[in-house]
Each structure stands twice: as C-alpha cells, then as structure tokens.
Amino acid sequence: MKTMIVYSSRTGNTETIARAIHQEMPRAELFPVEEAPSPEGFDLLVLGFWVDKGTADVAAREYLQRVGTTPTALFATLGAYPDSNHARESMERASEFLSGAPLVGSFVCQGAVDSKLQNWMESLPPDHPHGPTEERLKRWRDASTHPDGKDCEAARVWARGLIREERS
Ligand SMILES: Cc1cc2nc3c(=O)[nH]c(=O)nc-3n(C[C@H](O)[C@H](O)[C@H](O)COP(=O)(O)O)c2cc1C
Numbered sequence: 001m002k003t004m005i006v007y008s009s010r011t012g013n014t015e016t017i018a019r020a021i022h023q024e025m026p027r028a029e030l031f032p033v034e035e036a037p038s039p040e041g042f043d044l045l046v047l048g049f050w051v052d053k054g055t056a057d058v059a060a061r062e063y064l065q066r067v068g069t070t071p072t073a074l075f076a077t078l079g080a081y082p083d084s085n086h087a088r089e090s091m092e093r094a095s096e097f098l099s100g101a102p103l104v105g106s107f108v109c110q111g112a113v114d115s116k117l118q119n120w121m122e123s124l125p126p127d128h129p130h131g132p133t134e135e136r137l138k139r140w141r142d143a144s145t146h147p148d149g150k151d152c153e154a155a156r157v158w159a160r161g162l163i164r165e166e167r168s
C-alpha cells in the first residue's frame with residue numbers, strides 16, 4: 001500500500017502526532033504540507049492539521065482542496081477537548097474541503113495552545129467573547145501537556161486500524 005502522511009503544524013503538536021503515525025507506517029512518505037506533492041497515485045493519504053477557528057488551518061485546507069480522489073484519513077490537534085462538539089464540528093468542517101476523496105478515518109487529540117495566543121486572550125476583559133473565563137483557562141491548562149505519550153500511542157493504534165482496513 002502506497003501511503004503518504006502530510007502534516008500542517010505551526011508549533012509542533014501536529015508534527016508530533018504525524019511522526020507517531022509514521023512509526024506505525026515506516027514505509028509511508030512523510031511531508032510537511034509546504035513540501036507535499038500531489039497524493040495522486042497513492043493508495044492512502046493521511047493528512048494532519050491544527051484547528052484554527054473551528055476548522056483546518058489554511059495550509060491544510062488548501063492542500064485538502066487539491067486531494068482529488070485519493071482515500072484520505074484526517075487527524076488533528078486542537079486546544080479543545082477531543083470529545084467535545086467543537087472537536088467533532090472542526091473535523092466535519094475540515095472534511096468538507098475534500099471534494100472527491102472518501103474519508104476513511106479520523107483522529108483528534110488535544111495540543112498545547114501557543115503562549116502568544118494565551119497571553120493575548122488573557123489581556124482581554126473577562127466578558128469579551130474570547131476573554132479568559134475559568135473554563136477556558138482550565139482547558140488551556142489541560143491542553144498544555146498534550147500531545148503526550150498516550151496521545152501518540154492512541155495515534156499509533158489508529159494508524160494500525162487504517163492499515164488493517166486498507167488490507168481487508
Ligand atoms: C490562531 C489560532 C487559532 C486557534 N483556533 C483554535 C480553535 O478554533 N479551536 C481549538 O480548539 N483550538 C484552536 N487553536 C489551538 C490549536 O489548534 C492547538 O494548539 C494545536 O495543537 C496547534 O497545533 P500545532 O502545534 O501543530 O501548530 C488555535 C491556535 C491558534 C494559534
């Protein structure tokens with residue numbers, strides 16, 4: 001099975017997950033999105049993005065629009081909890097950028113939020129829509145240690161499942 005793993009990562013969280021997946025698929029080609037060729041001719045594309053305002057970041061979105069018909073599995077890191085509606089909706093919105101390719105799987109985990117964004121939000125008044133509520137501050141604290149070893153292991157397990165499905 002000819003597989004390509006492509007990731008878009010600003011601060012390294014999504015790259016960490018991409019590299020964990022690559023350990024499970026060592027023969028797959030691994031590229032940062034800026035250097036990734038077209039997935040045409042590959043049996044499977046595994047594409048990772050970071051969540052930006054409730055959808056895939058712009059570089060991943062642009063790549064998704066060029067995917068064509070190659071079966072695609074998506075993974076993402078985000079500040080929100082992976083079992084939240086926000087995580088589910090962000091993945092759904094991202095998958096809408098795949099026009100002709102079947103979505104064959106998805107994986108999401110938390111990723112530490114850039115301290116610059118945190119500092120900016122903490123400077124806003126608490127009643128501002130993006131202000132530092134207790135809930136948001138807790139979520140960021142929880143996110144700050146991710147992705148961790150368990151996330152990487154979960155990503156490897158997910159990748160194993162993709163390989164099995166592709167073979168069956
Ligand atoms: C500009 C910006 C926008 C973000 N928007 C969201 C968002 O809408 N929802 C969310 O859960 N996390 C959001 N995050 C958090 C990132 O998705 C998260 O920290 C991710 O793990 C970063 O991945 P990276 O290290 O691969 O760049 C945002 C971060 C930044 C810097």
